Amino acid sequence: MKLITNPTQFDVIVTENMFGDILSDEASVLTGSLGMLPSASLAENGVGLYEPAHGSAPDIAGKGIANPIAMILSAAMMLRFSFDKNEEAQAIEDAVEQVLNQDYHTADLKSENGTLVNTVEMTQLIVDAIKQG
Ligand SMILES: NC(=O)C1=CN([C@@H]2O[C@H](COP(=O)(O)OP(=O)(O)OC[C@H]3O[C@@H](n4cnc5c(N)ncnc54)[C@H](O)[C@@H]3O)[C@@H](O)[C@H]2O)C=CC1
Numbered sequence: 001m002k003l004i005t006n007p008t009q010f011d012v013i014v015t016e017n018m019f020g021d022i023l024s025d026e027a028s029v030l031t032g033s034l035g036m037l038p039s040a041s042l043a044e045n046g047v048g049l050y051e052p053a054h055g056s057a058p059d060i061a062g063k064g065i066a067n068p069i070a071m072i073l074s075a076a077m078m079l080r081f082s083f084d085k086n087e088e089a090q091a092i093e094d095a096v097e098q099v100l101n102q103d104y105h106t107a108d109l110k111s112e113n114g115t116l117v118n119t120v121e122m123t124q125l126i127v128d129a130i131k132q133g
């Protein structure tokens, strides 16, 4: 309950895999959408598994409306934590922030006056922002 009512009191939660899976799904909704959350499973030696926190979203498969940001930010985490490429990771994260601040959003994110874009369009906006960096 406290994870939803007062999430900022938590920094690190140490738990078993099953509870971690459930709690991270619950907490993800606080950010507005599962489609926003990258994740990493890290080993001490720098090897990592990077993936969006969400699953394969079968209910929207093929519709072109999935939010690609969790996947893109997972790649940024991979660059930072496994390949020590901080600058490149930051460039991706800055590009994502820039596009969101310009009020582009996929259907899972609500915005009063923003511009609704599909998966490919959101990805291209972020790629363009990285190139303009
Ligand atoms: N980390 C992992 O490997 C995970 C894998 N899964 C697997 O994925 C499959 C589907 O599981 P679900 O319970 O349906 O969870 P899910 O995360 O795939 O979908 C839950 C809800 O969030 C939405 N959603 C997820 N990603 C989104 C995105 N990028 N943009 C917009 N909306 C998005 C879906 O449309 C759906 O309504 C199952 O096979 C499950 O085991 C589920 C969660 C995590």
Ligand SMILES: CC(C)CC(=O)C(=O)O
Pocket: 021, 055
């Ligand atoms: C247990 C995993 C394989 C997938 C997952 O995180 C999930 O289905 O919620």
